[in-house]
Amino acid sequence: MCAQIADTQKFLGRVARILPDDRIDATETTRQRYGRSTFGNPRVPDAILYPVTTDEVAGIVKAANDTNTAVHAISRGKNWGYGDAGPVERGQVILDLSRMNQVLELNRELAYAVIQPGVSQGQLSQHLAEHAPDLWVDATGAGVDASLVGNTLDHGFGHTRYGDHFLSCCGMEVVLPDGRVIHTGYGHYPNAKSDKVYPYGVGPMLDGLFVQSNMGIVTRINIWLMPKPEDFCSFVFMGHNDHDLEDIVNRLAPLRMQGLLQSAIHIGNDLRIMSARMRYPFDQTQGITPLPEDVRADIRKQGMIGMWNGCGSVSGTKGTVRAVRKELARVLKPYNVRFINDQRLALAERIQKGLAMVGAGGWLGEMLGIFKPVYGLLKGEPSNEHIRGAAWRVRDPEPELPADPLDVHAGIAWLSPVVPNRGEDARQLMNLMEPVYQKHGFDSLVTFTMITERAMICITNISFDKRIPEECQRAQDCYEELMKILMESGFIPYRSGPTGYAKLRLEGDPFWDVVNSIKQTLDPNDTISPGRYVAPLDDKPSTQHRLAG
Incomplete structure (x- = not known):
């Protein structure tokens, strides 16, 4: 530990020749802020550096390599649920690249x-x-x-x-x-x-x-x-039964494969939609978790939420959009598909304003407030409204404006398995996950996204209140069990945070052996983000030696 401290101090002395003092921060307050985590224990860095040029980054990395100091780069530190703004392990030095913003x-x-x-x-x-x-x-x-x-x-x-x-x-x-x-x-x-x-x-x-x-x-x-396309429209649809998932996926998959649908298509369950609109109704459930079926059904009815709810978009020439809309209307006829474009959205807003003048239109205004950020995303317009869902299980009143999950004590543990574009695979995955969520007292918040012609990514997360130790432990236990089941069943996540990196690596797997060999060649001192996806170099004997033996 003393050697580590000495190396870090020597490193920061080198960095002081590269960066001005106001771009080197080792104060306790800043270190603790960067070390906060939405899942797992805090991972507090030794210092935070703020380079603004590639040459500065190169100089810092060279100094880190020379002094045996581990550094970890973040872009803007908004990686909630996947590591946040912290390092992979405590004691690394953060390179915050947010000021390289040109x-x-x-x-x-x-x-x-x-x-x-x-x-x-x-x-x-x-x-x-x-x-x-x-x-x-x-x-x-x-x-x-x-x-x-x-x-x-x-x-x-x-x-x-x-x-x-x-x-x-x-x-x-x-x-x-x-x-x-x-x-x-x-x-x-x-x-x-x-x-x-x-x-x-x-x-x-x-x-x-x-x-x-x-x-x-x-x-x-x-x-x-x-x-920007000549024509654009979004589409939304809804299935009222849990078993509709398989049919919806099997109806949309051929359109995706044929290239008629080129956007990502999102299919979210009722709990996912609820979490985007509200906090968990602890008052209605008397504190019982997960959400009881009768309360869940009541919220669906009041909010006009389906058991499965989907959206996507169609763009291209007017003729292309017209033809694809016609085919979508046929394929999704059982699921009440609706098409919304700029003109229809503007009309709805005018109607709502007119109704508001006579004391009505509250429901329409609420629906527009929910839908407009979704519609914007389909056109590449980001919004903070979607961050609200991260705080589903936080026990405080919801703030008026969306807040940083770390500032409202939101616990988030993402799992993101990749699934073939087949209804039976989506159902198999749900059957594997839902009992685990139920066992540990959490809600199965799920979205399937058709990201390619052949694959979906299932985005699901454990939502909990970080201030409650017992709930944090249950979240950890739930995560461990879900990851084990996903890996054993072949639904491998496409992405992870520090808690899951080691679970994705298979000992003795030639793939990871080759990755480790490349790491040893490019970074023999393990300077950059030790442990991020790739095993730390001191975790096991030399890969070259193992292969030669």
Whole structure:
């Protein structure tokens, strides 16, 4: 421990030659704030550094490598439920890249932007509204302040036909553990004309090494933007029975496979919709958890919520949208599909205003308030309204404005298994998870998102109150059991936080052996984010030795 402290102090002395004093913070208050977690124990860093250039990042990483100091980079620290703003382990030094927040290039003709890690989805959305209103960015439900780079580097996704963010990434700038800076794709050729429009370059494609790993620190990416379509409409649908899930998935999957539906399609259960609108009704349940069936049914009835509720969008030429709408109306006829575009939404708002003038229209106003942020997301407009669902089980009154989950004691443990686009697989997964949630006293909040033509991601989370130790322990037990069941049944999560990294690694698996070998080659001192997805290098003997033996 003394050697570790000495190394850290030596490292900070080196950093003082790179950054001014006001961009080095080792105060207890700041360290504790960054160490807060929505799941698991706090992971308090030794210090927080705020670089603003790639050269500064490279200098810091080189100093960390030389002094045997572990550093962990965050983009904006809004990774709630997946690690938040903290390091992988206590004692690492945080590189907060939020001040690297420039839109470095915007090309309207070829529809791409070059952005730094500190650029939020709200910032880029506003930048496009001002400088390129004919382009959309794909946004997630993580709020206006969430980083686009950070989400991309964890295989995050959004809502438009550009919803798979890694597929919309076309080249990166990366600082390696020894301080070298590389550009992937064609980016390392000084005169390349296609580095932002053709992702592969020539030779091995290295981009994947820096996604869900700790091989380097990404300081910029090139992302493709969606041209504003000639026509656009959203669609919503509802199934009133639990067994409708299988039928809905099997009706939509062929349309996704044929390319008629190109946006991400979200299918959420009633509990997911409730959590977005309200806090858990402890007064109605006399404190009983999970939500009793009679109360659950009553909330569904009052809120006009289905057992399964879905949305997506259709865009393209007017003829394309008209034809796809016709097919969707046929395929989803049993599920009361409705189509909403800008004109219909504006009409509903005018009607609501008129009704409000005579003391009516309250219900319509409430529905518009719920639907408009969803509609905006389908067009790439981020909103903070979707953050509300993170505090479903917090026992305080809901604030008027959406709040940072960490500030309202929200406990969040995400699980995100990948599922084939088949109704029977979705049902199998629900049958595995629901008894575990019930056993531990939690609600099975579930959304299935058709992210590709062949796969869905099931987003589900344990929601709890961080101030109640007994509930925190039950949440941990529930997470452990769910992860074990998911891994054993083949529904492997696409993403994790620090609590789950080790559970995703299989001992003796050649895949992870190769990953470990690459890590040892690029980062033999384990300088960058030790333990993030890749096993810490001191966890096991040399991979090369094991392979040779």
